[in-house]
Structures are given as C-alpha cells and as structure tokens.
Amino acid sequence: IPQEPQRLPLVPPSGLPVPREPAAELPIPAVEAAAVLVKDQNSGVIFYQKNPEAVLPIASLTKLMTALVVQTTVDLTEEVVIEPADLEIPAYRVNLAVGEKLTVRDLLRAMLIASANDATLALARYASGSVENFVAKMNELAKVWGMRQTSFTNPVGFDDPRHRSSAGDLALLVQEFLTHPELLDIVKEKEARLSSLDGRYTHKLLTTNKLMLTHPEVVGLKTGYTDEAKGNLIILTDKYYSIILGSRHR
Numbered sequence: 001i002p003q004e005p006q007r008l009p010l011v012p013p014s015g016l017p018v019p020r021e022p023a024a025e026l027p028i029p030a031v032e033a034a035a036v037l038v039k040d041q042n043s044g045v046i047f048y049q050k051n052p053e054a055v056l057p058i059a060s061l062t063k064l065m066t067a068l069v070v071q072t073t074v075d076l077t078e079e080v081v082i083e084p085a086d087l088e089i090p091a092y093r094v095n096l097a098v099g100e101k102l103t104v105r106d107l108l109r110a111m112l113i114a115s116a117n118d119a120t121l122a123l124a125r126y127a128s129g130s131v132e133n134f135v136a137k138m139n140e141l142a143k144v145w146g147m148r149q150t151s152f153t154n155p156v157g158f159d160d161p162r163h164r165s166s167a168g169d170l171a172l173l174v175q176e177f178l179t180h181p182e183l184l185d186i187v188k189e190k191e192a193r194l195s196s197l198d199g200r201y202t203h204k205l206l207t208t209n210k211l212m213l214t215h216p217e218v219v220g221l222k223t224g225y226t227d228e229a230k231g232n233l234i235i236l237t238d239k240y241y242s243i244i245l246g247s248r249h250r
Contacts, residue, residue, distance in 0.1 A: 034230075034246025037167040041178060041241055052168040055149050056245045059224030059232045060115050061165075062157035064173055066124065067108055067183050069137050069155075073127045076105040076182060079197060086122040089156070093118040094194075094203040101197045105182075110194060112186050114205040115223060117156050124155040131155060145172050159228040167243045174221065174234060174241055187220035187236070211235060225250070 028048070035051040082100045087093075094116040096102075104126070110119035121131065128134035131154070138152040147169040153160040165173075177183060190212050192205040207213070208223040217237045224232035231250025235242045244250065 032248060033244045035167040036242065036244055037171055038242040039171055039240060041175075041236075041239065047240065049167070053149060053166050054245075055164045055166050057159055057163060057226065057229035058157060058165045058170065058245065059226045059229040060157040061170060061222050061224040061232050061234060062152065062155065062163070063111050063115065063120060064177055064222055064234075065138050065142070065152065066120055066155040067112055068173075068176060068180065069134065069141060070104065070108060070123050070127050071180055071183060073137070074104055076103065076108065078104045080104060080107055080122055080126045082118075082122055083125065086125060087118050089117045089121055092116055092208075094205065096122065096203070097201055100201050102194065103197070106194045108183070109186050109189065109192055110203065110205060112183070112222065113189050113192055113207050115208045120156050142169075145176055147172050157224055157226065157229075159226050167245055170234065170243050174236075174243070177221070184220070187222065209233070223250070
C-alpha cells in the first residue's frame with residue numbers, strides 16, 4: 001500500500017531511525033461463499049477464513065480423497081478394463097467404452113483434470129473390488145488424518161445428507177495431497193489426450209479449473225459443483241491454497 005512521502009531526513013541527527021506511520025490494513029473482502037479458508041502451504045499460517053468448521057456438501061472436491069485412496073492402494077501402472085457399471089453415471093464423463101483398457105494413471109488424469117465420473121467409478125471398483133468397499137476406505141483414511149467433520153458415501157461427490165466435510169477438514173486433505181508428487185503432476189495439467197492401451201479409443205481432457213487457463217500462478221487443484229453444494233473450488237499456487245465452499249460466484 002503506498003505511504004505518504006517521508007518528509008524527515010532518513011537518519012535524524014540522533015542517529016536513530018525515523019519512525020514510520022503504520023501501514024493501513026487491507027480491507028477484508030466481501031465473500032458470499034458459505035465457507036472459505038486461505039492458508040500458506042509451507043508455514044501453515046491461515047491468511048483468511050470464514051466458517052471453517054461449517055459442515056457442507058463438497059461435490060467433486062471428493063475426488064481428491066478418491067485419488068489418494070487409489071494411489072495408496074494400487075500401482076499407477078496397473079491396467080483397468082472398463083465395465084458396464086462404470087458407465088452408469090451422469091455427466092461429467094469422458095465417454096469411456098465397455099471393454100476399453102487404460103492404466104490407473106490415465107484414469108486418475110481423467111478424474112482430476114476433467115472431473116470424469118466414469119473414470120472415478122472405474123478406479124473405485126478396481127482398487128477395492130466394489131464402490132462400497134472403496135468408500136469404507138475413504139472414511140477410514142479421513143479418520144486417520146483427523147478429518148472429524150467429514151463423511152463420505154460415494155467416491156464422486158454426489159449430494160447425500162451424509163456426504164459432507166468442512167473447509168478446515170479439507171485443508172488437512174490438501175496437506176496430505178501435497179505430499180504425493182505424482183498426483184500433483186496430474187492436477188497441474190491443463191489439457192491432455194488419453195489413449196486406450198490398444199490405441200482404439202482416444203479421449204481429450206480439458207481442465208475444469210478456468211483460472212489455470214488465465215493465471216499462470218495457479219497450478220491446481222480441484223473444482224466441484226452440484227445443485228446442493230453450489231460452486232466449490234480449491235486453488236493451489238506455489239505459496240498458498242484457498243478452499244471455497246458453497247459459492248454462487250465460484
């Protein structure tokens with residue numbers, strides 16, 4: 001913030017430094033979102049927060065936990081064959097085909113870059129044998145990481161009265177996510193093209209995070225939207241991350 005020009009000599013006759021007027025504080029922004037948390041990812045200092053413990057729907061921010069469960073359960077080079085049940089899901093999808101074979105890493109890319117629900121179900125089913133078993137693992141890890149206000153009922157982020165979290169809990173999830181470089185490399189991708197292992201199918205991915213297309217300092221992390229949750233967004237830079245829940249102007 002600009003200050004008034006210094007009218008006294010920089011060093012007075014006494015040799016003591018000239019006292020400066022304290023800088024005015026920046027105004028707190030008017031944020032309409034239901035909950036917000038902005039945190040320095042290195043020091044852990046919270047720059048700004050609003051209702052950090054409010055328990056809210058989180059839409060596709062859920063997929064960060066899904067990615068972590070997958071990454072800690074199976075190898076990213078393993079191959080997944082798409083089954084009919086994986087496709088019984090509404091948009092967003094990358095239109096996977098029954099019988100198509102892709103690596104776990106490429107399905108993670110479809111899920112984290114394009115927020116693909118079909119890729120999400122395929123990963124959950126493959127990693128744990130069933131979606132129900134996978135969700136149990138999600139809730140188990142949430143407890144391990146101290147996410148006391150969080151419960152999951154699905155790996156996608158569909159609205160459900162029992163599918164909830166808070167900005168404070170999601171900060172714990174982000175901190176864990178930041179320790180997985182392979183996943184961080186994926187969320188930094190703005191676009192990608194996937195091919196099935198036999199080359200028969202291709203899928204073009206484009207990030208759902210529009211800030212990444214206009215602000216080079218933004219390097220992730222995840223978007224989410226449902227009718228109940230409204231706009232949800234986690235923005236990641238090399239210095240801080242911000243978590244936004246329940247926004248009409250994401």
